[in-house]
Amino acid sequence: MSDTEGLADWLRLSLTEGVGTQTARELLSRFGLPENIFSAGFTALQKYVPQKLALALGGPPSDVIRAQIEKSLAWVEQPGNRILTFAHSDYPPALLSIPDPPPVVYVKGRTELLSRLSVAIVGSRNATQQGIQNAERFAQTLSNAGLTVVSGLALGIDAAAHQGALSATPAHGSTVAITGTGLDLVYPAKHRQLAHRIAAEGCLLSEYPLATPAIAANFPRRNRLISGLSQGVLVVEAALQSGSLITARSALEQGREVFAIPGSIHSPLAKGCHQLIRQGAKLVESAQDILEELRWQTPSAISEPKAPAAVLSADAERLLDAAGHDPVSVDELAERTHLPMMSIQASLLELEMQGHVEMLAGGLYRRLI
Secondary structure: OOHHHHHHHHHHHHHOOOOOHHHHHHHHHHHOOHHHHHHOOHHHHOOOOOHHHHHHHHOOOOHHHHHHHHHHHHHHOOOOEEEEEOOOOOOOOOHHHOOOOOOEEEEEEOHHHHHOOEEEEEOOOOOOHHHHHHHHHHHHHHHHOOOEEEEOOOOOHHHHHHHHHHOOOOOOOOEEEEOOOOOOOOOOHHHHHHHHHHHHHOEEEEOOOOOOOOOOOHHHHHHHHHHHOOOEEEEOOOOOOOHHHHHHHHHHHOOOEEEEOOOOOOOHHHHHHHHHHHOOOEEOOOHHHHHHHOOOOOOOOOOOOOOOOOOOOHHHHHHHHHHOOOOEOHHHHHHHHOOOHHHHHHHHHHHHHOOOEEEOHHHOEEEOO
16 A cells, blocks of 8 residues: 555544544554554444444545545645654654544644654733743743744734744754644734744644634644643643633643743733642743753753843833832822822833833733833
8 A cells, every 4th residue: 555545544534524533543443554444344343433433434435535635635745744643653752642642633844843842832812011021032942942832823922932932043942833723724814924934944733634714612622732742831821711721731631741920910811820820830930940840951051031131211210110010000100209290101101112011901000021
């Protein structure tokens, strides 16, 4: 049997309605390779699957499945595209250790990254500027240390993590994006350029067939692969109902480490992280905390990137000292500093432009560094 025929059988198995990850694993353990499943016959198959599914597997594939197989085989002929199965030596070894690995994954880019030590960075889609900066800096440091940064290509923290990893020294780490759509689509559409860069410098991976659109239910399920591919998961910012907590729970179930960055007690986006910490996640303040916990030996002495020092006016420095790290109103700043309101407004603008503070809803300000 040719490689193409063998891959076609794997694709057919994964594309057959009713064959999920657990059913696929059971059938493969009973019959071996997919070709043996399809040649086993209805009588043998119905001992392990419902009658309708036994008929589908024992008969010829539908026209829809044939068309999808042809499309996938054409896609894999394009440079950088691969489809990996359980039988392939390049299938991500970390995924084989989770309870429900997909029998087939679609990959675009540097496949070798799937076998390297990885750390996932996830968090809110509606991240604060501080959260974005934390995700970028942690990702850059971890990537420079030789780790691969894994995330989900979503808005907010995910995108910042990918961008931070890509800004690291090319000779060290990189990034893997695990998507909730087919790899011939990009979601969200505004990340098309980022996805193309990841495909060129890192790796894109999906368990979903080509042309699979953005379906809400697929993204929480995708999260188990983000944690499964990684040795640890860092949650940067997360509300109590955040999808990032699903990733963290998956990590715990899979025996992975969970890390969380604490935040202000007044921030809704810190509450998910604080809950994780109360439940046993490791509180981290720097990427070095993660490297030490994983006992990772960096390829060279790596220091975390720091924002360039900016010269502030005397009033701006005074205001920054008085602000603290919790949200504060302009009136409170006036009480603390006794500065004229005009000077406070000018200093806040200066601090905001230099990335020292951000304005929140309700006219509150929060210190970022």
